[in-house]
Amino acid sequence: MGLFTNNDDAMVKKDDDLKRGKALPTRAPWAPSSTPRTPPRKTIKRLAIVLVVGFFVYLFIRNLPPMDGQVRRDYRHPRYGDRKPPGKQPGPMPKMKPPPPERPPEKPVIKDIPSEKSPAVTSPSTVAAAVSARAYDGPIYFRKLAATLQAIESSTSGYSAVNKNVLFAAASLKSASVLLPMACKMGTELRNYVHFALMGGSEIDLEELRAVNGIDESCQIIFHDARPDYAATSTISRLETCASRGLYHIYKYMHPQVLFLDASGAEEHYFLDGIRKQADASGVPVIDLAKNAYSRLSWMTKLDASSLAAWNRVSIDILIHAPPGGSGSLIRLLRSLSAADFSAGPTPHLTIELPNDIDRATTEFLRDFSWPPVRAHSPSNVRQLTLRHRIYRTRLTEEESSVRLLESFWPAVPRYSHVLVLSPNVQLSPGFYHYLKFTLLEYLYSTASLLQSWDSRLLGISLDLPTTTLLDNSKSFAPPAAKPLKQAKDAKKPSLASQTPSSTPFLWQAPNSNAMLYLGTKWTELHSLVSNTIEHQHSTQSPSTFFTAKTVSKRYPSWLEHAMRLARAKGYFALYPSEATARYLATTHNELFKAPEEYEKELRQDDGAGEEIRLTSGPLLETVKLLGFDEMPIVNWEGKETGLERLDGGAGEFVREFRKAIGGRCETWEGPDVGERLKIEDLFCLRGE
Incomplete structure (x- = not known):
């Protein structure tokens, strides 16, 4: 039985017909008329309201302020206002009309x-x-x-x-x-x-x-x-x-x-x-x-x-160790420092290690000595001078002298902190600091040096050119001649053709105590070498003759022997200037030579006499040639020209001799013998302990 009966169906149909009849009004048949029809009053009123509302909407839209710097647009035509803002206006700041056009600009614009x-x-x-x-x-x-x-x-x-x-x-x-x-x-x-x-x-x-x-x-x-x-x-x-x-x-x-x-x-x-x-x-x-x-x-x-x-990151300290009774040499050195041009960066910090017995001339000079120099550029006017006065001792030993020097400086950031060690016998030219910074930036931080890893072999930069003898003071020494000229690939590259045989910079395995900048990373290694050497000697009743024999003359301070061992063990070398450049950098005076305090009783006063370079004034940097490391001659510690392979071979042999002298745990050591992987601890067979 369904939900709806037949009677129900009929009723629904009738009701539906009634509703449909009410929804569709009846129309009279169409007949033409000779008179036009008048629209109803309600229609006219509605049209008027629409027109008024539309007019006000148009005014509202047209007077809208620009949003986020965007200018309003007439969408029929692009509008470009005057790009010059109005002149002086009283009252609040006028709203400007930045003119980005409707179409994308031909050139990109940064907003x-x-x-x-x-x-x-x-x-x-x-x-x-x-x-x-x-x-x-x-x-x-x-x-x-x-x-x-x-x-x-x-x-x-x-x-x-x-x-x-x-x-x-x-x-x-x-x-x-x-x-x-x-x-x-x-x-x-x-x-x-x-x-x-x-x-x-x-x-x-x-x-x-x-x-x-x-x-x-x-x-x-x-x-x-x-x-x-x-x-x-x-x-x-x-x-x-x-x-x-x-x-x-x-x-x-x-x-x-x-x-x-x-x-x-x-x-x-x-x-x-x-x-x-x-x-x-x-x-x-x-x-x-x-x-x-x-x-x-x-x-x-x-x-x-x-x-x-790296210009602003590099820092240089100056370190001077004054011997007893050497007032004349020290005063001359300090005067040359005061006359130097430090416009290439902040004035270096200066540390002077004074002996126990300071003569009157030195005391009076230091009383009026100002550092940085008054004319130097020093925005903060901070005093950059440290004076250290040693307590009385009878005489320094080799060990005490080495420790005293190495404890005078420590690099805060070894990669960028370096120290210039100066002997009181040295006199500097006004432009020495420019040369130091120029060569330091080029040979330690340039892309070419970093890619070739030559910078890892650089022990330091010397201002002093050795004159007649090797460091053992037994053999004569002459700076090497320039390498044979190669076919230049770049016309801008400096040519060696015009150089005289002895006017080229060179790389020497021997360090320097007269005037040399030691790199911060190498200074920390030297510090570790001396520390471990002293510890080994104190723990051994009879140290090997390897550590007592000297390859450096007693004309030089005892710490230079340790620096020589470091260079020989690691295959390091120092950059030395050409003879033409050295005359504009520094000279070592021998007429007032004072032997190192630890050796003063063993040397006569005239043992330091020898030839010296006469300083020349003029355009220093015109003599400097930016040669690559591979373009400069390499000289081993004995004064003989060599190459990298032979330098490494000699380093490996020296390391084996060093470990043999250490003995004990080094007899079965299998650590690296040479190269950058070799650490100072490896020389003493201490790694891993």
């Missing part, structure tokens, strides 16, 4: 929305001069920067954190004229990709800037316009933010290894504040070029990006 705005510079004179003209503080657009950054990203490996990009940046046109000659000279060396970024509020065209400063295509400089829109009328705080954000975008595309800024006082303060803040956040090293940097530091243009990145 910057920094997370927070930098504080404005509060210099009264700067603000007062800019109040009327500098009023714009709107959104930041770098309209010319994106195109040049995207163009160099792949061609200069800008996407990589390690590359050859160096950046010069300026906001002041005076500063630009200071930096551009340095950038041009660096570009012509073809060791780096040199970039110049113009920032700040100037309106000069880049082509005009190049023409005014004599920069042409031969300079090999890549220019970037990193100025924002409305730069000439932007507020000081906006320009500071733009400097910071501009470097932010440059870093993303370029990853510069170093940033050069003008520190002569001509640069805009807002620019320096903004760009230094971002450089610090991005980890970009900053080199401040002081006044006359082009004439005094032109040699830095020959360094590659890897070397320049």
